[in-house]
Amino acid sequence: MIAEPINVTQTREWKKLKQDYEDLQKQGISLKKWFKEDPDRVNKLSFDVADFHIDLSKNLVTDQIIQDLVALAKAMHVEGRRAQMFSGVHLNTTEDRAVLHTALRRPVSDEGELIVDGQDVVKDVHEVLDRMYAFANDVRLGKWQGVTGKKITDVVSIGIGGSDLGPVMVYEALKPYANAGIAVHYISNIDPNDAAEKLKGLDPETTLVIIVSKTFTTLETMTNAREVRTWLLKGLKAQGYTGSDADATKHHFVAVSTNLKAVADFGIDPNNAFGFWSWVGGRYSVDSAVGLSLIIAFGPKIFEDFLDGFHTMDTYFVNTPIEENAVMLMGLINVWYNNFFGAESHAILPYNQYLHRFPAYLQQLTMESNGKSTRWDGTPVTTKTGEIFWGEAGTNGQHAFYQLIHQGTHLIPADFIAFVNTKNPTKDGDQDIHELFLGNFLAQTKALAFGKTADEVRREGTAEWMVPARCFAGNRPTTSIFGTDLTPKTLGELIALYEHIVFVEGSIWGIDSFDQWGVELGKQLAKQITPAFHDDKALAEQDASTQALIRFYRAHRH
Known part of the structure; x- marks a missing residue:
């Protein structure tokens, strides 16, 4: 039974944070001063988490504020709710479901069985994984062939929302690991232009189609599935195929779904359907059967490393006390900005081109999860909830919207994500281009934090009337997330990091972060x-x- 949510605004801890905010406004915020007065600030607010170094020191927090945020999390029983999530309690109240995406990456040997609603969920997960690995290997090795006996060279994955955003993001992020000579193409939008462009140049004889829809009734997905089936059958016939449509469909279509009747009605052999469970929300499903296209592209070993990354972050999150837990603190600091500073948006700025779809992925994860105006018992929220997530990769954003972050009137907390090493080291003469790139990553967080004073501008010889336009106020908060390499494991860690940040925020606000009724009315x-x-x-x-x-x-x- 889920306890009624506490009205966070009526807690002593919330009122103390409100006083902290008012005191800050009176005293003035100065990151430059805080760094100067506390030589240990960086050490106290830096954390080594899995394969990442996370620096929170450029955020608008003091020791006292961190202490009070931790106290708020304890008052809201976030630790107990965390334990409930990992054990399978039905935290998704409106759908009466467990919230068990963490079970998708739990090893069989890890802490024994996990029985939820009478099912050994870890055993169930690994049975599906084993089937996916076997199927993917058959495709990769050419044992699974098209109806005319040719090896599969292209996979078309059809889904939308969590059935598309996650796989697309991961496929783009891990492209250097694609090693089977099989390209994956993702169709999501019901706009016919999406399918038309993705199918250009593909050979129906060597194309495998994965339809990703838990219910096999999703309007956009099934409309696109029928369109692609028509394209494939017409193409095969134009190339001389004389067999039946049913046989061609069975050779070229598989499903990620639990509705086996609808799968069979479409013409797919139910033995070629890979399921997942009601306790997996779409935006939390990339490490489930939804990731089948990724296993085909990268192979089972890479996918295992990907799952290991998730589990590594899960283990850190669940076992680390709040005051030492960087993931908890990141969620709490987001609440601090949202509810006390009135910051409405949050920028995600990955300094790695392979992560160019990561901001879009996080938009669904965060905004579909925490874009709620009722609490988990159906009562109205008592605070603002959710953040508007947005961003762009690398220096592209610097030439687009950084102006507003640096000198605009909005406070926009930003997460900067970068990696020490690159898959493509290159030099321009003697200049290491990756170091030049990372120089931009470091320069932006420094400029946002410490700014540039009027006197510094004047010393450059700037005309007095132009001085205000060239000043930077600073005190613009950033978090630096620095990894060694972008690998399957570190990508899994990064995704799980943000999954748990979402959980912390939702627990403070008293909302169900795992339903998404807001998408239903439009449908x-x-x-x-x-x-x-x-x-x-x-x-x-x-x-x-x-x-x-x-x-x-x-x-x-x-």
Whole structure:
């Protein structure tokens, strides 16, 4: 039974943090001063977590504020809720489900069985993993072939939301590890342009299609699946195939789903369906069967390393006391900015081009999880919740939106992510380009923290009237997450880091971070509206604005 959420704003600890914030405003915030007065600040606020070095020292916190944030987490029973999540308690209250994405990466030998709702979930997970590994190896080695006997060279994965964002991000992040000569193409958008562009140049005879939909009823996914099936069957026939459509479908389509009847109705052999469980939310599912395309691209060993990274971070998070736990502290500091400073957005800035889809991945993870206005018992929230996550890779962002972060009127906390080593070391003359790149990573966090004073600008000979425009206030908070190498293991660690940050924030706010009812209404209305493009009776049932837009469509459709 889940206890009623505590009204966090009525706790002594919340009121103490409110006083901390007011005191800061009176005294003035100066990271430059704090660093000067406390030579040990960096050591106290730096943490070695798994394969990462995490530096929190450039955040707008003092020793007292950290102490008070830890006290708040204890008052809100975050540790107990953490234990409940790992043990399979039904924390997803609106759907009455356990929240067990951590079981997806738990080794069989780790602490024995985990029985939830009468099922040994770790055993279940590894049975599916073993089946996926065997299938992926068959595809990689050419034992699984297309209906005309040719080796698979391309995989098309069809999904949306968590069934797409995670696999796409990981595929892009780990491209240097693709070693089977098999390219993966991801289709998600119901816009026909997405499928058209992704299928260009592919050979139906050597293409395998994975349909990723737990229910096998997702509108976008199943619409795209039928479109791709039509493309593949037409293409095979154009190339001289004379066999049956049913045989071709069985050779070229597999499913990630638990709805075996719908899978069979589509024409896929249910033996080629790989399932996952109700306790896995879509945005937490990349390390489940949803990652089948990744196992084909990279192989089982790489995927095992990926899972090991998740588990390494899980172990750190669950076993480390709050006051020493960098993951806990990152979540608590986000609450500090959101609820006391009024910061509404959070920038994710990976200084690694392979992570260019990571900000988009985190948008779903964080905003779908914590974009809630009711608590887990159905009562209204008592604070602002959620953060608007956004970002861009590397120096690209510096030439786009960093201006606003440095000199704008919004406070935007930012996480900078970088790696000591690169897969592609290159020099420009004597200059190591990766070091030049990392120089930018370090320079940005330094500039945001410490700024540039008017006197410093004047000493450069700047005309007085231009001095204000060239000043940087500083005191713009950043967290530096520095790894050694971007590998399958460290990527798993990085994803799990943010999964647990989301959990900490949701626990403080008293919300269910694991449902997503906000996506449902639009889906329902889309089904009601679509007939109105051609049906006057359906059109008449719409609001005036929707009617006008549909009339515009009718008037201009070629």
